Amino acid sequence: MTVPAHTPEWEVYFCDINERPACVSVDLAFEHVAPIPEKSRAFELVVALQQPDAEGFPADEAEWEQLEAIEEALVEEFQNSLQAAFVGKLLHDGKRSFYFYSEQEALPEVIATNIMQAFPAYTFASNTLHDPDWGLYLDFLFPEPVDMQSIKNNRILRMMDEQGDEHHIPRPVSHFISFATEADRAAFKSQAEGAGYTLVQEGKNQNESDVPYSIVIAKVQAVTEEEIHAITLGLWQLAEEFNGVYGGWQAQVVKEND
Numbered sequence: 687m688t689v690p691a692h693t694p695e696w697e698v699y700f701c702d703i704n705e706r707p708a709c710v711s712v713d714l715a716f717e718h719v720a721p722i723p724e725k726s727r728a729f730e731l732v733v734a735l736q737q738p739d740a741e742g743f744p745a746d747e748a749e750w751e752q753l754e755a756i757e758e759a760l761v762e763e764f765q766n767s768l769q770a771a772f773v774g775k776l777l778h779d780g781k782r783s784f785y786f787y788s789e790q791e792a793l794p795e796v797i798a799t800n801i802m803q804a805f806p807a808y809t810f811a812s813n814t815l816h817d818p819d820w821g822l823y824l825d826f827l828f829p830e831p832v833d834m835q836s837i838k839n840n841r842i843l844r845m846m847d848e849q850g851d852e853h854h855i856p857r858p859v860s861h862f863i864s865f866a867t868e869a870d871r872a873a874f875k876s877q878a879e880g881a882g883y884t885l886v887q888e889g890k891n892q893n894e895s896d897v898p899y900s901i902v903i904a905k906v907q908a909v910t911e912e913e914i915h916a917i918t919l920g921l922w923q924l925a926e927e928f929n930g931v932y933g934g935w936q937a938q939v940v941k942e943n944d
Contacts, residue, residue, distance in 0.1 A: 692719060697840075699833045707741045708778040712827045714837075716773050721820035725771055725787040728817040729794040731760065733802075733810045738780035752805065753782050759801045760784055767797060774827040785822060832922060838934060839914050846909070851939045853910045859917070860886055860904045862933035863925045864897035870928040871899045877924055878903050897931050909937055 695715035701708050733756060739745040744753065757775070764770040770788035777783075788794060795812045802810050815822070829837060843853065861883075865871040875885060886902040894900075907917060914935070922932040 692716065697829075697837045699829050699837055701830075701833060703778050706779045707743075708776060709743065710774065710776055710827060710829070712774040712823075712829065713772065714828075716771060716820075716823060717828065720823055721818060722771065722787065723818070724789055726816060726818040727788060727791055727794075728815050728820075728822045729764075729770070729786045729788065729798075730813045730815075730822075731784045731798045731802075731810060732812070733782045733784075733808050735780045735782065736807060742779040742781075743777055752808070756782075756801070756805055756808070757784065759804065760786075760798065763797055763801060764788070764794065768793065770794070773823045776827070785827060787817070787820065787823070832919065835918055835922060835932065835934075836915055839918055840911070842935075843909065843911060843914065846937075846939050849939045850941050851909070852942050854908050855940045855942075856906045856908050857937055857940045858904050859907045859909060859914075859935055859937040860902055861918075861921055861935045863901050863903070863921065863930050864891060864894055864933060865899045865901070865925075865928060865930040866897050867929070868899050870930060871901050874925060874928040874930055875901060875903070877928075878921075881924075900933075907937075 692715045694713050696711060696713050698709060698711045701710060733753070735742075735744055735749060737745045737749055744750050761772050764772065764786050768786075768788040768790055770786040772784070772786050774785045775783060776785075786794065791814055794814060798810075798812050802808065846853070863874065865874065871888070879885070883903040883905045886904050887900075888902075889900045891898050891900050907913065918932065918935060925932045
């Protein structure tokens with residue numbers, strides 16, 4: 687049986703695993719169909735890098751190209767021979783790991799071993815596990831809420847890039863937060879105003895029964911990737927202190943000659 691039709695939605699985020707930096711690439715589109723009952727076995731192929739840098743990532747372009755070649759060979763064969771779902775990959779501690787789901791138990795390891803014969807300079811290990819709930823995908827690869835916010839930030843920044851935005855130019859940036867009680871919202875507003883934010887609007891979300899009390903605050907800020915990640919993380923954490931949910935941000939596109 688084939689994978690249910692879906693449009694791939696690959697995103698990348700960074701995190702720490704066992705106090706070491708990690709880069710996770712994941713196809714978010716599978717969230718809408720996971721778990722797939724006919725693909726209850728997860729397969730992991732772990733390839734040791736030849737020349738990792740101090741952070742455990744490839745140190746030169748040649749190694750990136752080799753890893754891409756391995757990935758292309760794996761994905762093509764696994765999808766053609768096993769109708770497997772390629773759900774994610776991980777760079778961590780000097781290793782590149784690839785993750786697939788299929789209904790096969792032993793065949794993925796045989797196919798991967800055959801593919802890796804074309805890359806004799808690389809050592810590797812593989813593992814197959816019964817994972818009917820897709821825990822490896824949903825609980826390990828899939829981003830945590832804070833990481834998902836970083837992904838959403840990058841999506842907005844990419845759209846702004848396409849419109850010619852100059853991220854370094856400060857402009858009013860609005861942030862949307864919701865709370866369970868009016869008291870929590872008021873306490874958050876006091877803290878936010880102390881940090882230089884101004885109130886734009888307060889309201890009530892009829893469709894948000896858990897966090898119905900909304901607030902919009904704004905501040906003149908640049909929207910570079912580094913700054914917007916720091917800003918949203920800070921507001922995310924402040925909202926959590928008052929049982930709130932950070933809902934995102936928006937800003938006008940600003941061009942150099944505006």
